[in-house]
Amino acid sequence: MxxxxxxxxxxxxxxxxxxxxxxxxxxxxxxxxxxxxxxxxxxxxxxxxxxxxxxxxxxxxxxxxxxxxxxxxxxxxxxxxxxxxxxxxxxxxxxxxxxxxxxxxxxxxxxxxxxxxxxxxxxDPSSAQAWNARGHTLGELGRFEEELTCTEIATSLRPRYVGAWVNRGYALMKLRRFREAVSAYTRALEVYPRFASAWVNMGIACCHMNEYARAVSCFESAERIRPFLNVRGLYWKGVALSRSGRRKEAIAILSKVVREDPRHAETWIELSNCHFMVGEIEESVRCFMVAYGIDKQDIRDSLSRAVTLLREGKKEEGVRCLSQALGILLR
Structure with a gap:
């Protein structure tokens, strides 16, 4: 995400x-x-x-x-x-x-x-914009708890500050507090209903809460404002459609994603599931094997980099690469 x-x-x-x-x-x-x-x-x-x-x-x-x-x-x-x-x-x-x-x-x-x-x-301690900018920066540095605190201050200083509510939602999503993230995006959209990325992120949060029909509605609201400009929104819309039982529509969306990004293994896996559920077994197997090929190469690359980093004494980075390889195996 x-x-x-x-x-x-x-x-x-x-x-x-x-x-x-x-x-x-x-x-x-x-x-x-x-x-x-x-x-x-x-x-x-x-x-x-x-x-x-x-x-x-x-x-x-x-x-x-x-x-x-x-x-x-x-x-x-x-x-x-x-x-x-x-x-x-x-x-x-x-x-x-x-x-x-x-x-x-x-x-x-x-x-x-x-x-x-x-x-x-x-x-100027009362500058909501300065607090929001600080929070945004902390988020870019991976310090999401601190980002959340800054956005809370920004929204308390300026309750209709759309950007701060969106950044607050982002921090909450990174902390896996998805229901609170939805509330933050809702506040942003109450002020400015045409904020497309807020609709997209709310849809992603709904997916994480297994509320797929609501997620589809969010993605459709975003698309009425502007077409998706990258594969992220399309991927999550495809996931929401798939988990809502609308698998033919999901296949059409997810196929666009792999045309744009052929190495997006998660999309190939979701496509494999969709094809299987509609009885297209051969296509399901093909998609799964593509995902397996991508994962195999990614695992090999992660393990190789982990060994190199550990030999160089960079323990923290090496362990991170090992964790990445393990995450692929458990996907």
């Missing part, structure tokens, strides 16, 4: 600080750039922020706004530089710390992102 952000997690920067402004010159240019950014016209906005900074290189709202727009354009290293310029002028800018952390997270530099989030919280 990948996270995701990905699918399923929310941690975007906001421009609350940037809403301030007034006067003329760089202020007006920045205000107009922010208006364009709010409408998704980030490249045009960036041009205006550049003009504002040409007039006044010390105007911090333009630096923060530039960073925000650069992040929206996927230019994360430049976003970090823009935030650094703002923070060099004023180290107390909470949004600059949060936006800098956002960019670092996009570059998978999570330990550095965590520092930014914690600086933001020190400056």
């Amino acid at each position: 990948a996270g995701t952000q990905d699918q399923g997690k929310s941690d975007g920067p906001v421009a609350g600080y940037l809403e301030e402004g007034g006067g003329s010159g760089p202020e007006d240019l920045t205000r107009e750039g922010m208006r364009l950014s709010r409408h998704g016209r980030h490249a045009e906005a960036l041009e205006l922020f550049g003009r504002a900074l040409n007039e006044d290189p010390t105007y911090t709202p333009a630096w923060v706004a530039s960073g925000f727009a650069l992040g929206k354009l996927g230019r994360y290293k430049e976003e970090i530089k823009a935030c650094d310029q703002a923070l060099a002028l004023d180290p107390t800018l909470v949004d600059a710390w949060i936006n800098r952390g956002f960019a670092l997270g996009k570059l998978s530099r999570f330990s550095e992102k965590l520092v930014c989030c914690e600086r933001a919280i020190i400056l």
Whole structure:
């Protein structure tokens, strides 16, 4: 169950600080750039922020706004530089710390992102966004109990914070507290019913609770908003259909998954079960043998890597690889 952000997690920067402004010159240019950014016209906005900074290189709202727009354009290293310029002028800018952390997270530099989030919280302990960003980062580092605590603080500070409710659900799923996760996703969807990834993750949680008909309904709600963009949602929808007794439909969905990802052994196993239950024994055997071939190679690779790591004295990583091989055998 990948996270995701990905699918399923929310941690975007906001421009609350940037809403301030007034006067003329760089202020007006920045205000107009922010208006364009709010409408998704980030490249045009960036041009205006550049003009504002040409007039006044010390105007911090333009630096923060530039960073925000650069992040929206996927230019994360430049976003970090823009935030650094703002923070060099004023180290107390909470949004600059949060936006800098956002960019670092996009570059998978999570330990550095965590520092930014914690600086933001020190400056403003009531910032729900800073708490949510810290939680998201801790989740990426595998610290799910701490992520849950942060999202609880974020939702207590801002009860209608959709992203924090989604991240709270994600942390609960990683802790295998699926019924509580469903409650968190429900809260998110009460605020914003068109959050497709919340519907998908709720469906996955329902599968883990053996509530397959409800899971199918969740996946269908997600698809009405947008088609599934990766195999994760399709796989779990196929599982839900299969366990609901709708095996012909499940076969159609799961066949799409293996076309996209032929080495997804769990899908081949589920396909094998579906074909068996509808009396297609030869196809069931074929799917099972494909899964067995994938598992055999994965087990061999995991054991080989475990031996290498243990010989190098990397006991913890070696044991993890052995556990992975055992998990495949028990699947």
